[in-house]
Amino acid sequence: MEEKRKIIMDVDTGSDDAIALVMSMLDEHFDLLGICSVNGNIEVKLTTDNSLRVVECCEKEEDVKVYKGCDLPMVSTLTPWSPQSTGIQSWGLINEPPRKNPRRSGDRPGDKEVHPEHLPLPEPRIKEDSRSAVQFYLETLLAAKDGEITLVPVGPLTNLAVAMRADPRIIPKIKEIVIMGGGHLMNNSSPASEFNIWVDPEAAEVVIQSGCKITWVPLDATHAAYITVEESKKIRELGTKPAVLVADLIEQRTIGYARSDAEMRDLKGAPIHDALAVCAVLHPEVLKDVLHTNVHVDVGGSYAYGQTIVERRIRVIEEEKNCYFALNADRKMFYDWMYEVLKNDKEKRGL
Numbered sequence: 001m002e003e004k005r006k007i008i009m010d011v012d013t014g015s016d017d018a019i020a021l022v023m024s025m026l027d028e029h030f031d032l033l034g035i036c037s038v039n040g041n042i043e044v045k046l047t048t049d050n051s052l053r054v055v056e057c058c059e060k061e062e063d064v065k066v067y068k069g070c071d072l073p074m075v076s077t078l079t080p081w082s083p084q085s086t087g088i089q090s091w092g093l094i095n096e097p098p099r100k101n102p103r104r105s106g107d108r109p110g111d112k113e114v115h116p117e118h119l120p121l122p123e124p125r126i127k128e129d130s131r132s133a134v135q136f137y138l139e140t141l142l143a144a145k146d147g148e149i150t151l152v153p154v155g156p157l158t159n160l161a162v163a164m165r166a167d168p169r170i171i172p173k174i175k176e177i178v179i180m181g182g183g184h185l186m187n188n189s190s191p192a193s194e195f196n197i198w199v200d201p202e203a204a205e206v207v208i209q210s211g212c213k214i215t216w217v218p219l220d221a222t223h224a225a226y227i228t229v230e231e232s233k234k235i236r237e238l239g240t241k242p243a244v245l246v247a248d249l250i251e252q253r254t255i256g257y258a259r260s261d262a263e264m265r266d267l268k269g270a271p272i273h274d275a276l277a278v279c280a281v282l283h284p285e286v287l288k289d290v291l292h293t294n295v296h297v298d299v300g301g302s303y304a305y306g307q308t309i310v311e312r313r314i315r316v317i318e319e320e321k322n323c324y325f326a327l328n329a330d331r332k333m334f335y336d337w338m339y340e341v342l343k344n345d346k347e348k349r350g351l
């Protein structure tokens with residue numbers, strides 16, 4: 001086997017983050033160096049706890065640790081009336097109930113199914129490491145060779161941005177950053193922004209301006225690569241604990257999406273956003289219609305706050321092209337990869 005791909009996951013575990021973590025731990029082509037948690041779908045205490053539950057479900061507690069990350073975005077919640085402070089997304093559509101927990105992704109129809117506070121797993125016996133996510137980034141990256149480690153942030157980018165600001169010497173150590181986030185023709189937290197970027201727009205722009213190689217896996221791609229309940233049944237038949245968890249979460253997400261997304265309701269499926277980013281690290285060909293272009297994040301704090309602004313004009317010259325941005329994905333290739341990893345894991349366990 002060729003050399004394993006060294007990666008660090010950065011998650012706001014959540015249901016699709018959980019599936020992404022399972023794949024990053026079970027695909028033998030990865031060398032998962034650590035898991036950083038962050039505030040996002042739910043508060044960081046809960047995203048940390050959920051990540052620990054998934055590590056135990058995969059029986060990887062001896063192989064990988066969880067490092068608790070930032071509990072608040074860099075600046076977007078400093079003003080108590082900001083949407084990020086109140087959690088009111090989509091400009092407070094009239095059919096949205098008032099917020100209870102400001103930093104949750106909200107109590108919109110389906111939110112509780114899509115990102116429950118606790119994953120359907122036992123309370124973890126293991127604890128997070130004593131070092132914070134930022135400390136882990138700094139120590140691990142500074143000790144690495146240039147271009148050695150791939151980062152896979154699938155939640156708000158606060159941890160990585162703070163680490164980059166704290167010590168820019170980590171930047172040359174990064175091989176690539178594969179971000180689940182952003183949207184071009186598709187958005188969710190407002191007409192202009194996707195949740196991971198919307199929570200902490202400034203962090204995303206700090207990461208963009210680092211000059212690292214960035215591959216975006218936005219909503220345009222993740223919604224094209226939805227997984228169906230029918231497919232989750234085949235995964236469940238594998239019968240291992242990780243496979244059953246993945247099937248449970250796909251079905252839970254499908255229920256949640258059916259309550260707020262007519263297209264997904266008809267397709268009887270749900271996007272598994274974060275796991276597609278993990279797949280794209282090893283199999284970039286899963287991403288389709290990939291633009292090599294210029295993207296920046298709006299940090300103006302108004303209607304487009306958190307928008308990933310994708311340059312589509314032909315005029316863009318070479319040096320301005322700062323990232324790769326996928327507008328589509330191969331749904332079958334994504335599902336086949338997910339099923340193959342879980343099947344191999346079953347065979348490795350001798351089941």
Ligand code: RIB
Nearest residue numbers: 014016154155195196273
């Ligand atoms: O917009 C989708 C993203 O927001 C996913 O990463 C999901 O887990 C949430 O964090």
Ligand code: CA
Nearest residue numbers: 012017154155
């Ligand atoms: Ca996420």
